[in-house]
Amino acid sequence: MSSGPITAFGPRVFAALSNKGGVAVVSVTTEAKDLLQDILQQAQQQGAAVDEDTSIRLAPTTEGGDGSHGQVGLGLMLDRPQEGDQVVEHNGKKVLVIDSSTSDLLNGVTLDAVDTPEGKRLTINR
Numbered sequence: 001m002s003s004g005p006i007t008a009f010g011p012r013v014f015a016a017l018s019n020k021g022g023v024a025v026v027s028v029t030t031e032a033k034d035l036l037q038d039i040l041q042q043a044q045q046q047g048a049a050v051d052e053d054t055s056i057r058l059a060p061t062t063e064g065g066d067g068s069h070g071q072v073g074l075g076l077m078l079d080r081p082q083e084g085d086q087v088v089e090h091n092g093k094k095v096l097v098i099d100s101s102t103s104d105l106l107n108g109v110t111l112d113a114v115d116t117p118e119g120k121r122l123t124i125n126r
Contacts, residue, residue, distance in 0.1 A: 026058075026086060026098055026106045031113040033090035035120050040095060043078060053080050055087070055094040058111070059102060074102075074124070 061075035
């Protein structure tokens, strides 16, 4: 169901992130959950196949190159939860899913939303 990135975080975001062990958890602020819910609604209004099982997946992306030599970043895409995913709910709806290996890499970070001149954007804070 992945329809390509909705948005992407900067390249090499993984370089500063590592799991120190234990249960991997990415925290998500209420503001970020609101923004993710808005992104899902906008995708549906633009004709994307969004139903009650559709969420936004935070996943590694390769930018540039041929896929094997590009820079690794993070992107958002429409997808359904899979077994082992960290699932984030908001107002009774699954708004974000993160696979276990990505969650391990991002362990301890907080996903937040900030206002920018271009509108609200998601940020990752350690």
